[in-house]
Amino acid sequence: MLKGIAKTATAAVLDLIYPPALYCVCCGKIIDETRTYRLCNDCMQNIKWIDGRTCMKCGRQLGTSNPGSVCFNCREHPHSFDRGFTCTEYGTHERAMVFAMKYDGRPDISVAIGEMLADRMLAEFGEDELHGMYDLILPVPVHPAKKSWRGYNQAALIAEEFSRRTGFTADDDVLIRTRETHIMRSLGPEQRRENIRGAFGIRTRRLPEIAGKSVLLVDDIYTTGATIDELAVVLREAGAASVDFLTFASGADMVKS
Numbered sequence: 176m177l178k179g180i181a182k183t184a185t186a187a188v189l190d191l192i193y194p195p196a197l198y199c200v201c202c203g204k205i206i207d208e209t210r211t212y213r214l215c216n217d218c219m220q221n222i223k224w225i226d227g228r229t230c231m232k233c234g235r236q237l238g239t240s241n242p243g244s245v246c247f248n249c250r251e252h253p254h255s256f257d258r259g260f261t262c263t264e265y266g267t268h269e270r271a272m273v274f275a276m277k278y279d280g281r282p283d284i285s286v287a288i289g290e291m292l293a294d295r296m297l298a299e300f301g302e303d304e305l306h307g308m309y310d311l312i313l314p315v316p317v318h319p320a321k322k323s324w325r326g327y328n329q330a331a332l333i334a335e336e337f338s339r340r341t342g343f344t345a346d347d348d349v350l351i352r353t354r355e356t357h358i359m360r361s362l363g364p365e366q367r368r369e370n371i372r373g374a375f376g377i378r379t380r381r382l383p384e385i386a387g388k389s390v391l392l393v394d395d396i397y398t399t400g401a402t403i404d405e406l407a408v409v410l411r412e413a414g415a416a417s418v419d420f421l422t423f424a425s426g427a428d429m430v431k432s
Contacts, residue, residue: 200284201272212287223264225295225425233259233400235425246428254400255407258419260299261397262291265424273395273424282327288395288423289336296421297341305341309419310388312338312345315402316375318352333423334393345393349381350406367401375409386414391421398426 199206199215201222206215214222228237230246232254237246263269276284296305314330322328334345353376377385390410392403397420407418 200275200281200287201268212291214287218268222268223266225261225263229261230259230428233397233425234261235259235397235428236264238428240430241428247430248399248426248428252400255404255411255418256392256400256420257407257417259397259400259403259425260296260419260421261423261425262288262295263424265396265398265426269424276329276395277325280326282329282332285329285332286336289333290340291423292333292337292393292421293340296337302342306343308389309343309391311349311385311390312343313349313390313392314345314347315392315394315406316347316350316352318355320355330394333395337393337421349377349384350409351376351378367399368404371401371405373405375406377409377413382413385410387416388414389417389419390415391419394420394422396424396426397422 197205198213199210199218200213201218202215204215204217206213210216211219223236225234225236228244229235230237230249231244232249233246233256235246235248237243241247243250265273272284272288275281276288300308312334314328314334317325317328317330328347331345331347334347337343338345352374354374356370356374392406394402397403403418403420410418
């Protein structure tokens with residue numbers, strides 16, 4: 176159990192570089208330490224929090240034009256994962272946070288996002304039930320070249336904070352990215368699936384630890400599900416009993432044009 180333990184060395188360093196009481200992690204406005212998730216009042220109100228009907232498969236918020244219980248994407252594409260959970264719908268403010276974290280050298284934003292993920296899951300399940308649901312908390316891996324360029328894997332930092340607040344232990348040493356892939360945001364759904372196919376693996380020495388385990392994958396964004404599906408296939412082939420995922424933001428529920 177990590178709950179109640181002092182901040183990790185990573186979190187302590189981030190606090191020194193980006194003092195939590197100074198700036199909103201979304202817009203940069205000066206704030207004080209009482210602000211939830213280090214968001215100013217305006218950004219807190221404009222974040223597209225998931226607060227309505229959600230897809231029973233991937234967890235994204237269902238659109239007003241969708242009377243069913245499954246989003247349009249999950250109807251069109253069978254998925255390899257079991258269930259998904261998310262905190263927000265991917266919009267302007269969510270994009271600003273994710274882009275700053277991934278491309279502007281702001282790893283501190285992962286702390287706020289990890290806190291959101293923890294609150295989201297604890298609000299629905301409570302600590303005892305949540306702990307009975309998962310054996311492994313695994314961040315989506317990045318290629319070593321990208322990690323070297325960026326300096327960190329944002330999904331690993333998010334998973335670390337989520338785990339610190341929920342009593343799990345995130346493990347960034349199980350999944351690997353075996354080859355570099357194109358930037359996903361420039362690709363269509365089918366191109367994404369082709370782009371990511373065969374791009375993941377499990378460290379050989381960790382393979383025996385997967386069989387029969389319930390896995391929760393952690394990432395920043397869920398859109399078409401191509402990345403999570405590919406990881407779910409790899410984990411299922413290694414004997415995982417179930418594969419769920421948890422993300423900060425998901426794309427909107429839209430009919431394919």
